[in-house]
Amino acid sequence: MELLKERILKDGLALNENVLTVDSFLNHQVDVNLMDKIGEEFYNYFKSKKIDKIVTIESSGIAPAYTTALRFNLPLVILKKQQSSILNGNLYETTVHSFTKNKDYTLTCSKDFIKDNENILLIDDFLANGEAVLGALRLFEKSNSNLVGVGIVIEKSFQPGRDKLNNAGLDVYSLAQISKLSKGVIEFK
């Protein structure tokens, strides 16, 4: 998505070989018009699939997932991150390791909102190590729902997430694929 790549080059900050900050338009301050176009782009890519729900992981994925859900006219479900296991009978839960924060969290979803046989499109802001998406996939497997697509705003293609999701047989569409980062340098695939 050219508009997004241009914006990353203009306003993204490559801090080192691994960290790209896009706080000025995606994570902390949100450009609403860009989010609207991102939703349109995901819709155009995935519209031929039968999809019942759009799902994201709190909280930076909510804005692009919302605009995608609006285009599809479908409910948006936000998976919750908890600090510890909840063991509530009405929740699906799984432990996810965050390499960014170097700690585990518990990803949860009410059994009321992801159900047997539902087709899910998962939207998230970043793909790096892929652990969040694989955690979400485990929740969908527990609920017997089907993850039919994954929409990623920014993929760090040099990190292992993309390969893990390909190996899991997922249809992944990333709007910007970054092949290399270093201080002040951003290269696309």
Place this chain on the structure above:
Amino acid sequence: MELLKERILKDGLALNENVLTVDSFLNHQVDVNLMDKIGEEFYNYFKSKKIDKIVTIESSGIAPAYTTALRFNLPLVILKKQQSSILNGNLYETTVHSFTKNKDYTLTCSKDFIKDNENILLIDDFLANGEAVLGALRLFEKSNSNLVGVGIVIEKSFQPGRDKLNNAGLDVYSLAQISKLSKGVIEFK
């Protein structure tokens, strides 16, 4: 807002005298069309004011704040909740007590995104004890920005938040004001 009140009566769950769960359309699963109408409602109420930014607190306020920001065609800024103090020179931070979770958290915002003299409209999902809004107000005071309005989706009018915000001289617009809750009972003001 009649549409919202009808939805609360239909799908909200009053668990006891204090807790209303609206997980099926606002907090966990999000009804995108309802959020769109909520954004329109906030826009119509606050549109006569000069506003530079829409601000919310992660994460349940993001969807209604996003639709409000889209109507205003303004950037959305998401204040972040941290578990502990960060003491980063480029962040404003303040400690907020959550009565719901009975613990403190640190509310932060980059100095890059709320600035001197900016006029802020704050949008949040719930108003109960008002501590989150007052915490946000402290961040705005640190940044010399002006909180010109507060849009709340659901106000629990029987809790002290509304009075605290009135006492702070804030212009608060709540789309649904709940006067009483008890198990299975929801009454509006």
